[in-house]
Amino acid sequence: LEVVERYSRSGEDFGADEDGLIISGPALTWMDARVETRPVTPRRGKCCEINALWYSALRRMECFAQALRVPLDPGIAQLAKRVQSSYPRFWNSENGCLFDVIDHEDASIRPNQxxxxxxxxLLPDVMRRSILEVVERELLTPFGLRTLSPRDPRYAGRYSGGPSERDxxxxxxxxxxxxxxxxIDLLLAVNGRTAEALKSGLEALRPLLDLADEMGTIPEIFDGDLPQNSGGCFSQAWSVGELLRAYKELQG
Structure with missing residues (x-):
């Protein structure tokens, strides 16, 4: 409850706007790389994944209150509805997917969506399916998702060079x-737990599963271009954790 209350207040670099959506500073999401204090991927504004998770948190508060049989501040339910009604502003009809950031409209095709x-x-099924198709076409690789579409002029297909070049x-x-x-979560949300969807999910995981068998772990990152050399940390907890979670999800 304290977290929700804090997020509900507007602040200089973080907090809820009048439409219920969270405003973030330029480097306050997981895409936080900086070169000489300058954000490489500035995302100042309302980020698509931050606000989706914000909506999810508000709805979960309602579920917790029901499960514990305790009264919930009616303002939380009203805020959830306001976020839900504001969220369609993220839809980019031209690209058939979400803006990465709004209020400083950023149409970059990124995996945050x-x-x-x-x-x-939060979104109708037709939009979710379109997002899945765009992500599969632009971002999906055998070892995970690119952080930017190769068609974007800012795309960097190689993680190499000195610290500034790598960052x-x-x-x-x-x-x-x-x-x-x-x-995998989106694949199953769009297609259901059909045999075909489960098979597609396992095929998407197979290169990483094979690599885990060979190395005993999963590295932090890979190049966006072929050959996809690994980089960053030799072993990364969230790489391993999400692979295991996705595999368990597909196993049911």
Whole structure:
């Protein structure tokens, strides 16, 4: 409850706006790389995944109150409805997917939208399916999802060079294995737990599962371009964790 109350207040770099959506500073999401204090992937405004998770948290508060049989501040339910009614502003009809950030409209095709699209009751099925198709076409690789579409002029397909060069490509095309987990969530949310969907999910995981068998772990990142060399940390907890969670989800 304290977290919800804090997020509900507007602040200089973080907090809820009048429409209920959360405003973030330029480097306050997981895409937080900086070069000489300058954010490489500035996302100031209302980020698609932050606000989807915000909506999910508000709905979960309602569920917790019901389960514990305690009264819930009616303002929380009203706030959830306001966020839900404001969220369609993220839809980018031209690209058939979500804006990565609104209020400073950023049409970059990035993987953050898969987190948003997997949240129940936030987007209609036709939009979720379109997002899945765009992500599969633009971002999906054998080792995870690219952080930016290769068609974007800012795309960096190689994570190499000195610290500044590497940080500059960190979220500008570099592949992150942990994103395979949210991708599987969306795949099942759109297609259901059909035999075909489960098979497709396992096929998407297979290269990472084979790598885990070989290495005993999963690294932090891979190049966006072929050959997809690994980089960053040799072993990364969220890479391993999301692979295991997704595999368990597919096993039912």
């Amino acid at each position: 898969i987190i948003a699209a997997a949240i129940p009751d 500059s490509s960190y979220h500008q095309g570099t592949v992150w294995p942990w994103l395979i987990g949210p991708y």
